[in-house]
Amino acid sequence: MNIDMIRAAAERLHGHARHTPFLSSPALDEIAGKRILVKAECLQHTGSFKFRGGRAAMSALDAAQLKSGVIAFSSGNHAQGVALAAREFGAPCVIVMPSDAPAVKIANTRALGAEVVLYIRATDDRDAIGAHLSLDRGLTLIKPFDDPQVIAGQGTVGLEIAADAAALGIISADVLVCCGGGGLTSGIALALAADAPDMLVYPVEPEGFDDVARSLATGSIQTNTRRDGSLCDAIITPRPGDLTFPIMQRLCGAGLVVSEAQAQRAMVAAFNHLRIVLEPGGAVALAAALYHPDATQTDTTIAVATGGNVDPALFAQTLKDYA
């Protein structure tokens, strides 16, 4: 896992993944008391950075593998990122989802051309179903984060941050990243270590699901007690990855933790001042930037807004409660 893999992924993604913009507003700078730049990955294809890793991993497969097809386990952003990438490659795509996944996410994934295989959470063995399908049809598994090519794809966000910040004359900054399994966080950290060594990456998680923060603090992989029940469903993973954790340990600052209410307030701030749609899990980095400005050191914070796939009813309720 090294910077050359990220640069190679960037070349393969060129013209396919969107180079997302930095957004900013004087109102956000005022809330934080420092300069805030938001890397708007919610504007990426399929509404999250996950398309980068999915397409990067798939573009590293050979023709025979693509012809046989791919499989992924996800009820959310990874599912849609992999489904779109597979469609672009003309590769068959199976997404294994729990039967109680939101209907809209099942529909969106099917609309992208994927075959959705549902399992019953309580009684079915998800991994057995996946293994059976993979063996039977020769499908290649696209992991959500703990895979070198996936990390390389997500790391292209870091290359863009370094280049676009340099164009603004920004060399030194704190870079806050919404963190689940750590694929995006570790990829960005690797990219910035090479291209913007004066920037420091901080993983950001929601309260109660701070496995990465606790793992970094204790120096060994820690696990969350709860597995669900967070609004920030996009970044709720049981534990950091075996590949991603050592990278974060080597390169990142301490993990930051925000409340769900702060994530929702950040969604409203992004709505009012940037006119973008964020999901709760995609807003935790901005929440930390706005409401924990003292947790970081420099006068510029770059917050990665990782995704915007949010249920309209939840978004409406968030506006009602926090606007």
Next chain:
Amino acid sequence: MNIDMIRAAAERLHGHARHTPFLSSPALDEIAGKRILVKAECLQHTGSFKFRGGRAAMSALDAAQLKSGVIAFSSGNHAQGVALAAREFGAPCVIVMPSDAPAVKIANTRALGAEVVLYIRATDDRDAIGAHLSLDRGLTLIKPFDDPQVIAGQGTVGLEIAADAAALGIISADVLVCCGGGGLTSGIALALAADAPDMLVYPVEPEGFDDVARSLATGSIQTNTRRDGSLCDAIITPRPGDLTFPIMQRLCGAGLVVSEAQAQRAMVAAFNHLRIVLEPGGAVALAAALYHPDATQTDTTIAVATGGNVDPALFAQTLKDYA
């Protein structure tokens, strides 16, 4: 009023106005049955294209004029665009607003450093107040649309459309523009006539406020009967401008008209598939693209999403009613 003024405005705006991206989604293409590109001007500074015209007009003033300051009449997007531009130039800025303007818009304009002068709609003479202030303090009026430098600034949107479309290999397209007084529409039409002559611009208005469509159809300037009562407040003007109308007449296709419900459905489509926030008046072009695809001829529609300054309660209600 010519293309050289638009190119000169683009040079003056370079590094200040944001070059906004094209956004797209397979889901939108499917609704329309053709390729849809959305020019996301809601991501412009202050949340609408108005910053371009405001800053272009102000950057054409001399140092003495800037020192004396500027004045604008607006309760909406023009107010914020002018206020931010004035702040960047260090120019005093007076915005004259009706006292019943939404509190949030008054607050936002003040937050940008402008002095807000309120008048009572029923009893005060707005123009007299403005004239008195201008004379008294030597303020330069920044008109909302019927001014060559303002049209030139808005026209920079057209230069970006031509360049970014060409980079995608798109030469021929229908370009749909949310239209109030016609500053943006005529500016884009002038820019495309020079840089993308196979593109045709269509102004889009809400039902009941289709002065531009009727003016184009009859060949002479028509006026709206109603002056308020539309959700699309950003683009409700009594009539097209004396400068903008002849340009639209010479260069544009017929005016398109959408219902308020279609504008709101387009807001939801933009929320779900592009993760951007549009106000009703900023969504009418996308509404025409999605729900009146047969009104235009080519297989690619470029819809300009002009603004995203929408009351959170209205946005929440729109999600509730149309998602």
